Amino acid sequence: MNITRILYRGSLSSCNYACGYCPFAKKTNTREELDRDRSELDRFVDWVAAHVRSTGVFITPWGEAIIHRYYREAMIRLSWMEHVHRVAIQTNLSGNLNDLKDAQADRLAIWATFHPGETDALRFLKRCETLQEMNIRFSVGVVGLKEHFDAIADLRKRLSPDVYLWINVPKSSGVLYSDDDINFLSLIDPYFGWNAERWPSLGKPCQTGLTSFTVDCRGDARRCHFVDKLIGNIYRDNIWKLLRPEHCPNATCGCHIGYIHRDDFALKRIYGENVLERIPVNWPGIDPEMTRPLLYNERDL
Numbered sequence: 001m002n003i004t005r006i007l008y009r010g011s012l013s014s015c016n017y018a019c020g021y022c023p024f025a026k027k028t029n030t031r032e033e034l035d036r037d038r039s040e041l042d043r044f045v046d047w048v049a050a051h052v053r054s055t056g057v058f059i060t061p062w063g064e065a066i067i068h069r070y071y072r073e074a075m076i077r078l079s080w081m082e083h084v085h086r087v088a089i090q091t092n093l094s095g096n097l098n099d100l101k102d103a104q105a106d107r108l109a110i111w112a113t114f115h116p117g118e119t120d121a122l123r124f125l126k127r128c129e130t131l132q133e134m135n136i137r138f139s140v141g142v143v144g145l146k147e148h149f150d151a152i153a154d155l156r157k158r159l160s161p162d163v164y165l166w167i168n169v170p171k172s173s174g175v176l177y178s179d180d181d182i183n184f185l186s187l188i189d190p191y192f193g194w195n196a197e198r199w200p201s202l203g204k205p206c207q208t209g210l211t212s213f214t215v216d217c218r219g220d221a222r223r224c225h226f227v228d229k230l231i232g233n234i235y236r237d238n239i240w241k242l243l244r245p246e247h248c249p250n251a252t253c254g255c256h257i258g259y260i261h262r263d264d265f266a267l268k269r270i271y272g273e274n275v276l277e278r279i280p281v282n283w284p285g286i287d288p289e290m291t292r293p294l295l296y297n298e299r300d301l
Helices: 031-050 069-079 098-102 121-133 146-158 179-188
Strands: 004-008 055-059 084-091 108-113 137-143 165-168 212-215 220-222 230-233
Touching (some): 031 069, 055 069, 069 098, 121 137, 121 146, 137 146, 146 179
Parallel strands (some): 004 212, 084 108, 137 165
């Protein structure tokens, strides 16, 4: 299946959580700013509706989006478009999930992020149970801060084994893990090693800009969130004719939504077509060869 994956990030920058490592913690958008964000999102969804080709949409907001009804409505609408293979969103699950029962569940997916200190495990787990009752596929992520290790272990123990729990390494914090720390995190997330470092990426082949691209609130398209160079504007240009393969211009890449598209990484073996929802295709089965980073040889590309 030839799917073009679009990562949408609007102008929303408010969040109801106060995580110390996040620059958007407890920031509040004004009513005017939210109205503008809603208008931008509606315009983007209208554009997706008008371009009938196999598409996946991943909403990657700076803030917390699902607490706003208009984001839930957008997800529902996208899920009923026949050409939209998947619509996914990253969220802390604090919003009203009941609306999502109106979506086409097999096309909806969730990155659910757990934040110890901002919510308790029982409340979060009940939200996960709601998703399961609605047959909405989801994975759960947590930032691998050392002070949260006990909470991470408790969450894995209480979370359904059918749900993949992944660890994001807070690289900007300068965290240094001991061998014991790495062993612990790898027991929680067998594929932890892929996110454990910033990968050299300059000149490496990547599908961003060809089979995936990002769109901002103005409709400006870039190959990924971490490359400033514009491809074009989806509302002004025929963006499909502007997509082409290019090698990465950045020195390193340390984010899942970036390196997942690397041609020389074997990550398709883990996620298959589940790239947007970050769910291993055979979970809870584990591919032992993929628990350590595996790169393709250049001749295999």
